[in-house]
Amino acid sequence: xxxxxxxxxxxxxxxxxxxxxxxxxxxxxxxxxxxxxxxxxxxxxxxxxxxxxxxxxxxxxxxxxxxxxxxxxxxxxxxxxxxxxxxxxxxxxxxxxxxxxxxxxxxxxxxxxxxxxxxxxxxxxxxxxxxxxxxxxxxxxxxxxxxxxxxxxxxxxxxxxxxxxxxxxxxxxxxxxxxxxxxxxxxxxxxxxxxxxxxxxxxxxxxxxxxxxxxxxxxxxxxxxxxxxxxxxxxxxxxxxxxxxxxxxxxxxxxxxxxxxxxxxxxxxxxxxxxxxxxxxxxxxxxxxxxxxxxxxxxxxxxx
Numbered sequence: 001x002x003x004x005x006x007x008x009x010x011x012x013x014x015x016x017x018x019x020x021x022x023x024x025x026x027x028x029x030x031x032x033x034x035x036x037x038x039x040x041x042x043x044x045x046x047x048x049x050x051x052x053x054x055x056x057x058x059x060x061x062x063x064x065x066x067x068x069x070x071x072x073x074x075x076x077x078x079x080x081x082x083x084x085x086x087x088x089x090x091x092x093x094x095x096x097x098x099x100x101x102x103x104x105x106x107x108x109x110x111x112x113x114x115x116x117x118x119x120x121x122x123x124x125x126x127x128x129x130x131x132x133x134x135x136x137x138x139x140x141x142x143x144x145x146x147x148x149x150x151x152x153x154x155x156x157x158x159x160x161x162x163x164x165x166x167x168x169x170x171x172x173x174x175x176x177x178x179x180x181x182x183x184x185x186x187x188x189x190x191x192x193x194x195x196x197x198x199x200x201x202x203x204x205x206x207x208x209x210x211x212x213x214x215x216x217x218x219x220x221x222x223x224x225x226x227x228x229x230x231x232x233x234x235x236x237x238x239x240x241x242x243x244x245x246x247x248x249x250x251x252x253x254x255x256x257x258x259x260x261x262x263x264x265x266x267x268x269x270x271x272x273x274x275x276x277x278x279x280x281x282x283x284x285x286x287x288x289x290x291x292x293x294x295x296x297x298x299x300x301x302x303x304x
Contacts, residue, residue, distance in 0.1 A: 001264050002090040003042050008080045009049035014069045015099025015141035018241035020277030025049060025094035027276040031285035033292065040297050050076045060139025064154060070099050070141045071156045077103030078160050081268065085111040095272035098129060099141040101226050102148050106161025108224050108268050113163065117222045121167060122213060123174045124256065125228040126244035128188050128195070135183035146172065150191060169193050173213035175256065176201070176231045179244040198246055206252040210259040223265040225295070228272045229288055237287055239279025257294035266295060
């Protein structure tokens with residue numbers, strides 16, 4: 001795993017249905033993310049925060065809320081993430097709402113095309129984020145990033161990485177899903193996404209789900225993790241705008257992260273949807289930092 005990390009803050013809730021995710025990057029810093037990572041022998045550069053348009057808090061227009069602002073933020077994220085990958089660094093995007101994954105993952109996909117690597121995207125989330133203009137009940141773009149990345153979305157968003165679609169749905173593994181809109185559910189099936197939902201995890205266990213999600217990684221695979229904090233069960237992570245009960249436990253989440261770390265293939269990371277306005281004494285940020293540490297090698301015992 002690349003020991004050279006670059007943190008990129010994207011302080012906006014432009015794609016969300018609730019205000020507050022704009023404070024997420026600072027909450028992660030307050031929870032000592034940088035020293036925690038440095039404690040694992042990593043070289044960490046905090047690039048500070050990107051800037052973009054403020055949240056105008058308007059109703060949807062043509063099925064999308066805040067589309068011009070979401071495009072502006074995602075272009076900034078794309079350029080910042082792509083620049084870090086070009087420097088052979090591991091970008092860690094601190095969100096912000098999950099619409100920003102469009103910019104992040106389109107940059108990763110562009111980099112993989114440039115260097116001839118295969119891309120695998122792990123999507124840890126309570127929601128499938130596969131809505132479209134016609135399927136969305138709200139118009140909030142944080143419910144659409146994966147659909148946009150797979151080529152189903154407004155032209156200005158799907159073209160950000162210079163290649164449409166940015167990714168193939170077959171490259172994605174979704175884990176922890178438990179809240180999907182009715183039309184979105186049909187669309188996910190049509191697109192043949194690999195989804196390890198909570199029922200699968202309940203029946204087969206997190207270990208088996210992760211073994212399948214991480215299967216066939218090789219030295220030529222770039223592993224990207226898009227971690228929506230609402231993946232976690234709400235009692236351990238209350239600081240999110242769209243809670244869904246019945247998520248993974250703390251131990252299941254730790255196992256997830258440790259198994260990702262064991263592959264040695266993690267090459268880029270999004271940490272999304274942390275909303276300090278809804279948190280309790282920064283508890284969710286501290287849990288997130290703890291899990292991020294596990295991604296980078298913290299484990300209970302030394303493992304060979």
